[in-house]
Amino acid sequence: MKNIIVTGCSRGIGFEIVTEFSKLENFKIFAISRNKNGLNKLNNLQCNENTEIFTISEDLSCFSSYQKLFKFCVENSNGKFDGIIHNAGVLIKKNFLDINISDIQNSFNLNSFAPLLLTQKFIPTFNKNAHVLSISSMGGYQNSLKFPGLSIYSISKSTLNTMTQCLAEEYKETSFKFNSLALGAVQTEMLSEAFPDYNAPVSANQMAKYIVNFYINGAQYFNGQIIPVSIANP
Numbered sequence: 188m189k190n191i192i193v194t195g196c197s198r199g200i201g202f203e204i205v206t207e208f209s210k211l212e213n214f215k216i217f218a219i220s221r222n223k224n225g226l227n228k229l230n231n232l233q234c235n236e237n238t239e240i241f242t243i244s245e246d247l248s249c250f251s252s253y254q255k256l257f258k259f260c261v262e263n264s265n266g267k268f269d270g271i272i273h274n275a276g277v278l279i280k281k282n283f284l285d286i287n288i289s290d291i292q293n294s295f296n297l298n299s300f301a302p303l304l305l306t307q308k309f310i311p312t313f314n315k316n317a318h319v320l321s322i323s324s325m326g327g328y329q330n331s332l333k334f335p336g337l338s339i340y341s342i343s344k345s346t347l348n349t350m351t352q353c354l355a356e357e358y359k360e361t362s363f364k365f366n367s368l369a370l371g372a373v374q375t376e377m378l379s380e381a382f383p384d385y386n387a388p389v390s391a392n393q394m395a396k397y398i399v400n401f402y403i404n405g406a407q408y409f410n411g412q413i414i415p416v417s418i419a420n421p
């Protein structure tokens with residue numbers, strides 16, 4: 188049985204990641220998001236043998252709730268975890284001069300600080316071969332094409348990549364693995380808000396299948412890597 192935390196699961200790629208896990212055997216998935224409607228749909232999924240989904244409705248920008256969230260996960264498992272998929276994200280599209288302090292705080296709280304603090308909270312509970320997979324963006328990938336209006340989003344997503352590299356180094360004597368997937372365009376509500384007229388070549392379900400496969404198998408071959416997963420611009 189593997190216990191895994193997945194963030195940002197009420198819709199889009201995260202919803203599909205949890206749906207893909209529900210088809211596999213021997214996983215306990217702790218799915219975190221705010222919106223209860225989306226989470227309720229996950230509660231109603233028919234899971235494969237020995238697989239269970241626990242949904243948790245929390246705002247990951249509210250760091251004071253982390254102890255409660257952590258306690259819930261421990262109480263509903265054997266207290267040992269096999270990793271985290273940091274998928275929750277927020278995209279603010281504004282010209283640089285229009286960005287205010289609350290835009291900066293919202294972006295960094297969810298896209299940067301939440302993954303850092305959650306990782307810190309769960310590392311002491313990790314089983315051998317635990318995998319921390321960060322869902323980053325091509326916008327935050329070094330030397331990729333950049334887009335006007337996406338500066339604060341791209342900057343806040345790029346921190347995931349540095350976290351991946353730093354923790355892979357700091358934990359290189361352990362069996363833990365840290366990787367980032369820098370996604371290109373995937374057809375979700377977030378993408379439609381950023382690029383209303385654009386049709387992405389990849390669906391949320393297709394990307395989720397790739398992410399779940401990479402989560403399970405990628406840790407055998409990659410550590411400290413930032414992998415671009417993109418076949419188009421944006």
Ligand SMILES: NC(=O)c1ccc[n+]([C@@H]2O[C@H](COP(=O)([O-])OP(=O)(O)OC[C@H]3O[C@@H](n4cnc5c(N)ncnc54)[C@H](OP(=O)(O)O)[C@@H]3O)[C@@H](O)[C@H]2O)c1
Pocket residue numbers: 194195196197198199200201202219220221222223225245246247248273274275276277297322323324325344369370371372373374375376377378387391
């Ligand atoms: N779609 C793309 O083209 C694309 C490209 C590159 C990277 N990505 C990355 O892929 C990830 C998933 O993107 P997506 O397109 O599926 O986005 P999405 O449809 O907007 O979904 C984002 C998820 O994050 C959750 N979330 C947002 N704020 C939260 C908070 N404060 N606390 C807890 N959960 C929160 C949302 O749930 P609630 O609102 O219920 O909390 C939602 O389930 C993101 O990290 C995004 O940056 C996406």
